Amino acid sequence: MGKRRKPIQFVDKKLFYSIQEIADHFAEDIPTIRYWEKEFDNINPKKSAGGTRQYSKEDVKQLEMVYYLVREKKFTIEGARQELKLKKDDIERRAMALEKLQDLKKELLLLSEEFDQLHEIQKYTKATTE
Numbered sequence: 001m002g003k004r005r006k007p008i009q010f011v012d013k014k015l016f017y018s019i020q021e022i023a024d025h026f027a028e029d030i031p032t033i034r035y036w037e038k039e040f041d042n043i044n045p046k047k048s049a050g051g052t053r054q055y056s057k058e059d060v061k062q063l064e065m066v067y068y069l070v071r072e073k074k075f076t077i078e079g080a081r082q083e084l085k086l087k088k089d090d091i092e093r094r095a096m097a098l099e100k101l102q103d104l105k106k107e108l109l110l111l112s113e114e115f116d117q118l119h120e121i122q123k124y125t126k127a128t129t130e
Contacts, residue, residue: 008060016046016054025060026067036066039077042084064095
């Protein structure tokens with residue numbers, strides 16, 4: 001059984017995310033996130049005085065592009081690096097569209113659950129009034 005993604009709920013007040021939050025977001029191991037950071041120049045988390053990585057929303061966007069190429073499109077690291085250099089705008093647009101579709105799917109699932117609950121309540125009320 002594979003890991004489940006725990007998408008980050010971006011909050012306006014929160015500026016940085018921990019490497020654990022990032023790893024959970026992508027359902028990846030922490031060493032994989034560190035490796036991607038080392039291999040791709042566009043991922044530059046800030047580091048605290050103690051050396052703790054602090055990822056910004058921009059870093060998460062960059063990681064989403066890497067994730068898309070490496071995990072979903074099955075590029076090698078070198079292939080993903082070259083693809084980012086050549087077609088960064090296209091990849092960025094696709095990653096953003098995928099993220100929006102995932103958010104929409106989540107919203108639709110929540111609405112479906114609410115409709116099911118309302119239907120059960122309505123069914124229960126009709127049964128007790130008859």
